[in-house]
Amino acid sequence: MLSLANPVVFDSALLHKYNQPLPRYTSYPPATEMKETFSSRDFEAALAIGNYRQTPLSLYCHIPFCESACYFCGCNTVITRHRAIADPYLDYLERNIAQVAQRVARRQVNQLHWGGGTPSYLSPKQVERLWTVLHHHFEFERDAEISIEVNPRDLDRQYVRFLKDLGFKRVSFGLQDFDLKVQAAVNRVQPEAMLFNAMDWLREAGFESVNVDLIYGLPYQTLDTFRNTIDKTLQLDPDRIAVFNFAYVPWLKPVQKKHIDPATLPGPEDKLEIFHMTIDRLTAAGYQFIGMDHFAKANDELAIAQAQGQLHRNFQGYTTQPESDLLGFGMTSISMLQDVYSQNHKGLRDFYKALDADLLPLERGVVLSRDDILRRAVIMELMCQFELSKAAIAEKYHLSFDQDFDDYFARERQDLQALEADGLVRLTPNHIEVLPPGRLLIRNIAAVFDTYLRNRTIRQFSQSV
Numbered sequence: 001m002l003s004l005a006n007p008v009v010f011d012s013a014l015l016h017k018y019n020q021p022l023p024r025y026t027s028y029p030p031a032t033e034m035k036e037t038f039s040s041r042d043f044e045a046a047l048a049i050g051n052y053r054q055t056p057l058s059l060y061c062h063i064p065f066c067e068s069a070c071y072f073c074g075c076n077t078v079i080t081r082h083r084a085i086a087d088p089y090l091d092y093l094e095r096n097i098a099q100v101a102q103r104v105a106r107r108q109v110n111q112l113h114w115g116g117g118t119p120s121y122l123s124p125k126q127v128e129r130l131w132t133v134l135h136h137h138f139e140f141e142r143d144a145e146i147s148i149e150v151n152p153r154d155l156d157r158q159y160v161r162f163l164k165d166l167g168f169k170r171v172s173f174g175l176q177d178f179d180l181k182v183q184a185a186v187n188r189v190q191p192e193a194m195l196f197n198a199m200d201w202l203r204e205a206g207f208e209s210v211n212v213d214l215i216y217g218l219p220y221q222t223l224d225t226f227r228n229t230i231d232k233t234l235q236l237d238p239d240r241i242a243v244f245n246f247a248y249v250p251w252l253k254p255v256q257k258k259h260i261d262p263a264t265l266p267g268p269e270d271k272l273e274i275f276h277m278t279i280d281r282l283t284a285a286g287y288q289f290i291g292m293d294h295f296a297k298a299n300d301e302l303a304i305a306q307a308q309g310q311l312h313r314n315f316q317g318y319t320t321q322p323e324s325d326l327l328g329f330g331m332t333s334i335s336m337l338q339d340v341y342s343q344n345h346k347g348l349r350d351f352y353k354a355l356d357a358d359l360l361p362l363e364r365g366v367v368l369s370r371d372d373i374l375r376r377a378v379i380m381e382l383m384c385q386f387e388l389s390k391a392a393i394a395e396k397y398h399l400s401f402d403q404d405f406d407d408y409f410a411r412e413r414q415d416l417q418a419l420e421a422d423g424l425v426r427l428t429p430n431h432i433e434v435l436p437p438g439r440l441l442i443r444n445i446a447a448v449f450d451t452y453l454r455n456r457t458i459r460q461f462s463q464s465v
């Protein structure tokens with residue numbers, strides 16, 4: 001079990017050495033392995049298996065709209081002030097939900113998340129409409145985890161109260177940075193008073209958990225400005241804090257290319273210092289490093305689940321829910337059934353066109369092989385628990401008695417030995433243990449087991465730290 005004393009060690013020489021673009025392993029194989037040759041029959045077959053097993057469901061609804069573009073944004077969004085655009089979108093989203101629900105039987109929902117874009121772009125009437133549709137088509141467990149991403153600029157006390165009264169229990173909001181110069185440079189101006197008000201209203205309404213997102217590596221950030229951002233964030237006192245490394249991918253995101261001047265970005269040394277300071281301050285304030293970019297208070301469910309060996313990971317990141325089938329609704333949404341991943345069309349027009357033709361709006365997907373499933377188990381165990389029992393994996397995934405874990409992963413064992421020499425992992429006959437200096441480099445450790453990486457163009461991913 002994970003030792004919580006001294007959970008991360010910041011070693012800048014190691015971070016430099018291992019800093020390279022890598023997948024974030026919210027899934028294995030990563031989403032980049034989904035192909036357009038995927039057929040909706042594969043999706044339907046996987047749904048049928050889940051029905052048979054009565055696998056619980058996790059639902060995701062994508063609301064792609066934002067009123068204005070944040071220049072850092074790497075998400076799939078539709079920018080428009082014409083809020084009426086959401087009505088036809090909800091018509092299609094409803095059709096997408098109904099067509100999938102029709103193929104689902106005898107399964108309960110234990111998790112629902114609305115993400116974006118910006119779900120708080122929706123008016124209360126539109127929120128209520130989507131809520132009703134979901135509850136009409138699916139049966140929810142009483143204590144299902146129900147969460148929504150909001151933009152603090154959309155909020156007022158009434159709207160927050162409305163979300164809570166409707167049944168949302170958790171909220172995540174994009175804070176990004178407190179500094180006004182940084183905010184202006186990324187077109188995301190939200191003065192301090194607005195952020196503190198938002199948090200007051202969320203607490204007053206009684207949300208179970210509030211997460212805030214920060215990004216380091218944005219234009220004009222310095223160690224001093226970001227220290228101030230961290231200190232103010234600690235005053236806000238959220239339950240969880242995500243600190244994302246700015247994924248600067250101008251070759252993929254025209255908005256970044258057009259508006260972000262690379263000369264204004266902090267350099268790699270500055271970023272490492274910012275990151276170091278962030279970890280020190282958050283852990284000193286009692287937040288635990290969960291993994292990747294995530295910190296949570298020790299009494300938060302994520303931290304407790306990790307300590308109990310019950311943490312999981314899916315396309316939405318770390319989660320306490322045991323392995324459920326994730327059904328994604330809306331443009332660009334990803335579904336993650338036991339052995340199948342699929343993604344809906346990324347463009348609004350294609351998404352609508354498929355639904356008009358009464359087809360599942362799937363753009364691409366992948367059916368996992370036995371080898372993928374085994375490697376996924378290894379990678380997720382390392383990402384969530386920072387350690388792995390070889391015998392437990394060999395037994396669960398039925399490696400034959402004449403081939404144990406070390407035989408199957410002979411090549412990986414050699415790569416791990418190099419990481420062991422650098423103090424990232426400890427290898428024993430039955431365990432792989434991620435040591436404190438390796439915890440910030442968990443993507444690099446997971447990548448050892450990623451067979452696709454060798455053939456992939458590395459530019460698809462952002463830097464590992």
Ligand SMILES: C[S@@+](CC[C@H](N)C(=O)[O-])C[C@H]1O[C@@H](n2cnc3c(N)ncnc32)[C@H](O)[C@@H]1O
Nearest residue numbers: 072073074116117118150151174213244246247
């Ligand atoms: C899908 S966004 C939703 C946030 C919500 N719509 C809002 O406006 O507050 C989730 C989070 O991803 C992070 N994010 C978006 N683009 C990013 C990038 N290029 N690099 C790092 N983090 C990014 C931001 O912190 C953002 O809050």
